[in-house]
Amino acid sequence: MEDLASKIIELGLEKGASYVDVRIEKGNNGKITVSNGKLEKTSFGFESGVGITVLFNGAWGFSSTSSLEWSKLSKSMVSALKTAKIISKKIKEENKASLADTPTIKGKDEYLGREKLINISLEEKISLTLDLDKVMEKFDGRIKNATVNYLEGYGEKFFMNNEGTEIKVLGSRCYLSMQAVAVENGKVQSYRSNAANKGGFDGLKEHDLENKALETAEKAIVLLKAKPAPSGKYTALIDPELIGVFVHEALGHALEADSIVSGESILANKLNKKICAEEVNVVDDSTLNWWGSEKFDDEGTPTEKRVVIKNGVLKNYLLNRETASKLNLKPNGSARAMNYSYKPIVRMSNTYLVKGTYSLEEVLNEIKEGIYVKGSRGGQVDTATGTFQFNAQEAYKIEKGQITTPLLDVSLSGLTLETLNKVEAICKDFKLNVGFCGKNSQLVPVGDGGPHVKVSEVVIGGRKQKIKGFLR
Amino acid sequence: MNTFDFLELAVKEAEKMGASEAEAFREEVDSLEVKFEKLTIKETKRSFVAGLGLRVTVDKHIGFAYTSQLSKKKILETVDKALKIAKLKPKDPNWISLPQPKKYRKVKDVFDAEINNMELEQLIDPTLTLIQSMKINKKIVSGSGGISVSKWEKLILNSYGLQGNDKGTSIFASAFSISSDNEETGTGMDFATSTRFKNINFEEIGKNSSETALKQLGKKKIETFVGDIVFHPFAFADLLQQILAPELYGDNVFKKKTPFYSKLNQKISTKNFTLIDNGLYPAGLGSSSFDDEGTPTQETVLLEKGVLKGFLYDNYWAGREKVESTGNASRSYSGEPSISFSNLIVKPGNKNLTGILSEIEEGIYVISLIGTHTANIPSGNFSVASYMPFKIEEGEIMYPIKQAMISSDTSTLLSKIDEVGKDLKVVGGVVTPPIKVKNVAVSA
Structure with a gap:
C-alpha cells in the first residue's frame, strides 16, 4: 500500500x-x-x-x-x-x-x-x-x-x-x-x-x-x-441518553468549524464569550476508550480531548486543518470520513455534558409538574438558526416530585441557545451512549452522554392540548 | 473478461459448488459533484463505486456475500463465503425461488446522454449561475449548495436464465441561503432533481432559496394551537418517504409492524388522496425496467380516493403473502434485497397554492421538516419540528414563525387531508403537490 x-x-x-x-x-x-x-x-x-x-x-x-x-x-x-x-x-x-x-x-x-x-x-x-x-x-x-x-x-x-x-x-x-x-x-x-x-x-x-x-x-x-402526551411548554427532566443527543445535536453540530467558517452556525463569533449557564461544561473527547474515538483523524492529525464549553464560556471549536487555518486556531483532529469514497469533514467523536453536583432525588423532588424524557429515537438540528428536534423513547409525567403516567411519542424542540440558558440543575450521575451520526451523507460512529439535567422550559410536541395548567 | 463474464463466473461457480440457485447482481455508480460555500465555489468530487453481490440458495438455505473487487480470485472467495453462510442458515421453508425471467418494458427518459458524457468541469459554470442567482439582496449573507450528477448501471443474472442490464442518469442541484438583518438569521432552501440535465433551472433554485431566506426574517413567536397545515412538496415528500411508504411495505404488513396491516380495501384517507408507486414513471428518478432482483417493474395503486388498495412487495415477501411481486426489490451490491418504493406519485387536485391558502382562517405553511426519521413506524406516530414555517391568517401567509412542532400519526394525518394541490413537484423519487391537512396540533 x-x-x-x-x-x-x-x-x-x-x-x-x-x-x-x-x-x-x-x-x-x-x-x-x-x-x-x-x-x-x-x-x-x-x-x-x-x-x-x-x-x-x-x-x-x-x-x-x-x-x-x-x-x-x-x-x-x-x-x-x-x-x-x-x-x-x-x-x-x-x-x-x-x-x-x-x-x-x-x-x-x-x-x-x-x-x-x-x-x-x-x-x-x-x-x-x-x-x-x-x-x-x-x-x-x-x-x-x-x-x-x-x-x-x-x-x-x-x-x-x-x-x-x-x-x-x-x-x-x-x-x-x-x-x-x-x-x-x-x-x-x-x-x-x-x-x-x-x-x-x-x-x-x-x-x-x-x-x-x-x-x-x-x-x-x-x-x-402510555397516554397521549401534551403539547406546549414544560419543565423537563432529561435523562443521560437524551441529554447526550441534545449535546450532540443542538450544540455539537454548531461547534463543528465548517459551519462556523461558512457562517451557518449560531456559535460563529462567539469564541471566549459566555453562551450559557456557568454550570455547563461540554467536552468532545476522542481519547476516551469509547465507541466514537480514533487516535488519528482522516487528515493524519492526532486527536484530542477538546474542552469546548468551560463554565458556560465557549472555549474551542471542532477543527480540521482547513478551518483551523481560517480561524487561526490549532487543528484538533476532527476530520473524519465514512470511508475512502468521501472527503473527510469536521465531525464529533464522543461528546458529553460534564456531570454536576445535584443528586437526582433532590432535583426530581423540586419539580411540581413537568415531564421526564428518556432515551432517544434520534434528532436533527439546523445549525444556522439553532432549531433542534429530538424524539424521546419514553416519557412520563412528573407530579409533585413523583414520576407517574407514561406518555406516548414525545418530541422536544427548541432553539439551542435559549434552551441552554434554561438549564437549571445538572446532576452528578453520568452515562455514555453509542450511535451513528449522519452529516452530508456520511455516517460515522459517535458517542454522547452526560448526567440527568433539569431544564426549566422546553417545547414538547404531543397530541393533546394543554388545557389551563396541567395535562388532562 | 468483461463485467458480464464475472457475473456468469459467479453463478456457474456457485452452481458447481452445490448451489440450487444463484443470482449475481452488479452495480456501478459514477458521480461528479461541485460544491459551494459562502457563495463561492469550494471543491469538486468524483467518485466511482462498484461491486458484485451474490445470492445463493442450497435446498432453501439462503446465503449472501459480496465483493467490491472484480477478479477471479475475489469472485471465487465470494462464492465460497455465500455457500458457507447458506449452510449455516436454517432452512427457510417459505422460500419459493429466485425470480423467473419475464419480459421487460423500457422506461422513457431515464438515461440522459448529456449527463453520461459529462466531465466534472462542465458543472462549474452552472454552479456559478446558481450562486449568482442567490445574490438577490444585500441581506443574503451566505449560502451553500452544489450540483451533482450520477450515472448508474446495473446488471443481473440468475440460474433461471434471467438476465438484465439497465442504466440511468440523475442530477441534483441545491441551494441553501442565509439572510441576516438586525442580528436575526433567516434560512431558505430549494433543490431540484431530475434524470435529465436540461430539466434543471439553476437560476430558479438560487432565487427561490434566497427569497425564502428573506421572507424568514422578522420571525414571531406563536402560541400552541390546533389548525390547518399546508405542507410544501418538500415537507410532504419527507413524510411520505420516511413514514408512510415503509408502512405500506409487504414485510411490515406481514409482521404487523404497520398501523395499516389489516386495512386493505378500507378507507384510510379522504377521497382527495390517491397515491401510486410507479417503477415505469417516465423520467422518474426511481424508474428502471426491472427491480434489483430482476422482476419487471410496474404501476401499483397504493391508495385510490382514500381507499387502501395495495402494498409493495419484493419476490420473497410476495411469496409469503401468496401475491405477485410488485417489482419493488431494492438493494446495493453489498446487501440482500429489501422492499422499497420506486417513484411515489400523488395524484394532483385542482387548486394552486394561493387557492389552497385562501380558504384557511388560521394555520401554518411548512416548507420543510426536521426529524421525520424519528417517527415510530409501527404506530405511525410522529412529532417533528417545522423548518422555515410561516403563519397563515385569513387566507394569506402573514409572517415567519420562530418555532412550531407538528405532532400526529399517519392514520390521523391521512384522514384529515383536505386539499391536494395541482402543481406537482419532483422531490427525488417522490412526485407530489402541496397538501393541506385539517386540524393538526401545532405546539410552540
Whole structure:
C-alpha cells in the first residue's frame, strides 16, 4: 500500500498539486438480521478503495474509486487535479483553502480486541443475535415482533500525505441493535436499544446484552399503557441518553468549524464569550476508550480531548486543518470520513455534558409538574438558526416530585441557545451512549452522554392540548 | 473478461459448488459533484463505486456475500463465503425461488446522454449561475449548495436464465441561503432533481432559496394551537418517504409492524388522496425496467380516493403473502434485497397554492421538516419540528414563525387531508403537490 500511495502522491506533485493525501482502505463488513427467531439476512463481504485529495492554489479536488488498479488511480488523480485547477481561478482570494500545520508523524494504531472479529465464527455471531431475539420474544405474549441487528467491520486504513505523514490503522468495530414491538388492542408500541464496541467481540459481550434485551421488551410493554402526551411548554427532566443527543445535536453540530467558517452556525463569533449557564461544561473527547474515538483523524492529525464549553464560556471549536487555518486556531483532529469514497469533514467523536453536583432525588423532588424524557429515537438540528428536534423513547409525567403516567411519542424542540440558558440543575450521575451520526451523507460512529439535567422550559410536541395548567 | 463474464463466473461457480440457485447482481455508480460555500465555489468530487453481490440458495438455505473487487480470485472467495453462510442458515421453508425471467418494458427518459458524457468541469459554470442567482439582496449573507450528477448501471443474472442490464442518469442541484438583518438569521432552501440535465433551472433554485431566506426574517413567536397545515412538496415528500411508504411495505404488513396491516380495501384517507408507486414513471428518478432482483417493474395503486388498495412487495415477501411481486426489490451490491418504493406519485387536485391558502382562517405553511426519521413506524406516530414555517391568517401567509412542532400519526394525518394541490413537484423519487391537512396540533 505504501508504494501505491507514494506513486499517486508523486504523480500529483508532478502535475502541480500543492498538497496531496491518499487514503487506501481494505476491509470486511458484515451484517446479520434476526427477526422473530428467524435468521433473516446475513451479508458478509469485502470492500476496498482509494480516496485521493488534492489542493491546488486554494482549491480542493477529491476523487475516489473502488478499484485498486494503477490505470484507474492515475486517471482518478488527474481528474481531481484538473478540476481543482479550473475552480482555483473562480475562488475569491479570501475564500481559498489553506492548511494549518500539523505534526509530521509516522503513526500506528491497532484496536482489534482480545477476541478478534476475524477469529469469531459466523456461527457464534449468529447464535448471539438469535439468543437475544429469543429473550425479547419470550418476555411477554404481547411482544409480536423482536428484531436484532448485528453489524461489524474490520480492516486496515492507510493514510499518506506529501508532507511525510504515514499512518496505518488496523481496527474493528461491532454493533448490536434490538427492537421489540408490543401489540395490544390495536395499539402498537416499540422500543429500541443498542450496544457497541470499538475493538473485538469480547467488548461487545461485556455489555450485559441479555439484560438489555429483557429491558427492551419490558419497555415496549410499558409503552402500551402510555397516554397521549401534551403539547406546549414544560419543565423537563432529561435523562443521560437524551441529554447526550441534545449535546450532540443542538450544540455539537454548531461547534463543528465548517459551519462556523461558512457562517451557518449560531456559535460563529462567539469564541471566549459566555453562551450559557456557568454550570455547563461540554467536552468532545476522542481519547476516551469509547465507541466514537480514533487516535488519528482522516487528515493524519492526532486527536484530542477538546474542552469546548468551560463554565458556560465557549472555549474551542471542532477543527480540521482547513478551518483551523481560517480561524487561526490549532487543528484538533476532527476530520473524519465514512470511508475512502468521501472527503473527510469536521465531525464529533464522543461528546458529553460534564456531570454536576445535584443528586437526582433532590432535583426530581423540586419539580411540581413537568415531564421526564428518556432515551432517544434520534434528532436533527439546523445549525444556522439553532432549531433542534429530538424524539424521546419514553416519557412520563412528573407530579409533585413523583414520576407517574407514561406518555406516548414525545418530541422536544427548541432553539439551542435559549434552551441552554434554561438549564437549571445538572446532576452528578453520568452515562455514555453509542450511535451513528449522519452529516452530508456520511455516517460515522459517535458517542454522547452526560448526567440527568433539569431544564426549566422546553417545547414538547404531543397530541393533546394543554388545557389551563396541567395535562388532562 | 468483461463485467458480464464475472457475473456468469459467479453463478456457474456457485452452481458447481452445490448451489440450487444463484443470482449475481452488479452495480456501478459514477458521480461528479461541485460544491459551494459562502457563495463561492469550494471543491469538486468524483467518485466511482462498484461491486458484485451474490445470492445463493442450497435446498432453501439462503446465503449472501459480496465483493467490491472484480477478479477471479475475489469472485471465487465470494462464492465460497455465500455457500458457507447458506449452510449455516436454517432452512427457510417459505422460500419459493429466485425470480423467473419475464419480459421487460423500457422506461422513457431515464438515461440522459448529456449527463453520461459529462466531465466534472462542465458543472462549474452552472454552479456559478446558481450562486449568482442567490445574490438577490444585500441581506443574503451566505449560502451553500452544489450540483451533482450520477450515472448508474446495473446488471443481473440468475440460474433461471434471467438476465438484465439497465442504466440511468440523475442530477441534483441545491441551494441553501442565509439572510441576516438586525442580528436575526433567516434560512431558505430549494433543490431540484431530475434524470435529465436540461430539466434543471439553476437560476430558479438560487432565487427561490434566497427569497425564502428573506421572507424568514422578522420571525414571531406563536402560541400552541390546533389548525390547518399546508405542507410544501418538500415537507410532504419527507413524510411520505420516511413514514408512510415503509408502512405500506409487504414485510411490515406481514409482521404487523404497520398501523395499516389489516386495512386493505378500507378507507384510510379522504377521497382527495390517491397515491401510486410507479417503477415505469417516465423520467422518474426511481424508474428502471426491472427491480434489483430482476422482476419487471410496474404501476401499483397504493391508495385510490382514500381507499387502501395495495402494498409493495419484493419476490420473497410476495411469496409469503401468496401475491405477485410488485417489482419493488431494492438493494446495493453489498446487501440482500429489501422492499422499497420506486417513484411515489400523488395524484394532483385542482387548486394552486394561493387557492389552497385562501380558504384557511388560521394555520401554518411548512416548507420543510426536521426529524421525520424519528417517527415510530409501527404506530405511525410522529412529532417533528417545522423548518422555515410561516403563519397563515385569513387566507394569506402573514409572517415567519420562530418555532412550531407538528405532532400526529399517519392514520390521523391521512384522514384529515383536505386539499391536494395541482402543481406537482419532483422531490427525488417522490412526485407530489402541496397538501393541506385539517386540524393538526401545532405546539410552540
